[in-house]
Amino acid sequence: MTGTSARSLQRKLLIVGMTYSKLLELARYENASALLSNSDMKLIEVAFAAGYTDPAHFSRAFRRMSGMTPRSFRSERRSGKNGPARFPGAGPIRPASRTDDRHRIATEGSR
Numbered sequence: 227m228t229g230t231s232a233r234s235l236q237r238k239l240l241i242v243g244m245t246y247s248k249l250l251e252l253a254r255y256e257n258a259s260a261l262l263s264n265s266d267m268k269l270i271e272v273a274f275a276a277g278y279t280d281p282a283h284f285s286r287a288f289r290r291m292s293g294m295t296p297r298s299f300r301s302e303r304r305s306g307k308n309g310p311a312r313f314p315g316a317g318p319i320r321p322a323s324r325t326d327d328r329h330r331i332a333t334e335g336s337r
Contacts, residue, residue, distance in 0.1 A: 258272055269281065269284075
């Protein structure tokens, strides 16, 4: 969406119930899970390649999204077991309501 202002992007993401930070988190998770599944990169290299500047933050974020550590995810994928393939919060897209928007703004302001 080249040429789109930041505010226009925010509005378009809100329509599908997404925020920029959630979209970034999803992209990082999908990139990291692909790298963990299909490469022999060290975990620290995967963290940096996925856009994290701190490997510890990467591990915490990955565990929060997938329910397992990056190391466990990789070993399950390699052993043929199917761990979570996608970001659990990605589910079906639904339009955001005004109530959702007010709640999001209220909760983000309290951080």
